[in-house]
Amino acid sequence: MTSPNLFLIYVTDVERSVAFYSDLFDMQPQTITPRYVPFEIAPGILFALWSGRAEQVTPDLPxxxxxxxxxxxxxxxxxxxxxxxxxxxxxxxxxxxxxxxxxxxxxxxxxxxxxxxxxxx
Known part of the structure; x- marks a missing residue:
């Protein structure tokens, strides 16, 4: 059985979002790239920020x-x-x-x- 191990959050500004989530959850990213930043929240489980779909992140999107x-x-x-x-x-x-x-x-x-x-x- 395979379980989900990546939780991806779409963001418009990676740098701003890294600062927000690092401060909020008191965690540091594994690595930082211009559009993708993963945080390992448990062994083999990633919470990641991605701006690759930034055009889809709008305030009116439910x-x-x-x-x-x-x-x-x-x-x-x-x-x-x-x-x-x-x-x-x-x-x-x-x-x-x-x-x-x-x-x-x-x-x-x-x-x-x-x-x-x-x-x-």
């Missing part, structure tokens, strides 16, 4: 998927991450609230790609 960050521990960890990211000035798309899977909120990267934070399990 976003139908999200990058997810599931936090271990108490649900208050989600509240703490919300406060931390809000202090950084990220764009909040969905305010902090309770949903069927627990405490959650959604922010957007500079290109409007969605990032959801929720509890693990």
């Amino acid at each position: 976003r139908t998927c999200e990058v997810g960050l599931m936090l271990p521990g108490a649900q208050s960890g989600v509240d703490d991450r919300y406060a931390e990211w809000s202090a950084k000035g990220v764009t909040v798309v969905e305010e902090l609230h309770d949903d069927v899977f627990g405490r959650t909120f959604v922010v957007a990267d500079p290109d409007g790609n969605l990032i959801r934070v929720s509890p693990l399990g």
Whole structure:
């Protein structure tokens, strides 16, 4: 059985997006090329930024998927991450609230790609 091992996010400005995601997730890229920047998030699993389809990334394009960050521990960890990211000035798309899977909120990267934070399990 083969599992997905690359999660590709379309961006318009690689340099700006590398700075955003490096700061937000406190991670550094494996390598940097002019249009493709991978971050190894687990052994053999990449989260990558790609500007090869930048013309398709427009503000009016509906976003139908999200990058997810599931936090271990108490649900208050989600509240703490919300406060931390809000202090950084990220764009909040969905305010902090309770949903069927627990405490959650959604922010957007500079290109409007969605990032959801929720509890693990």
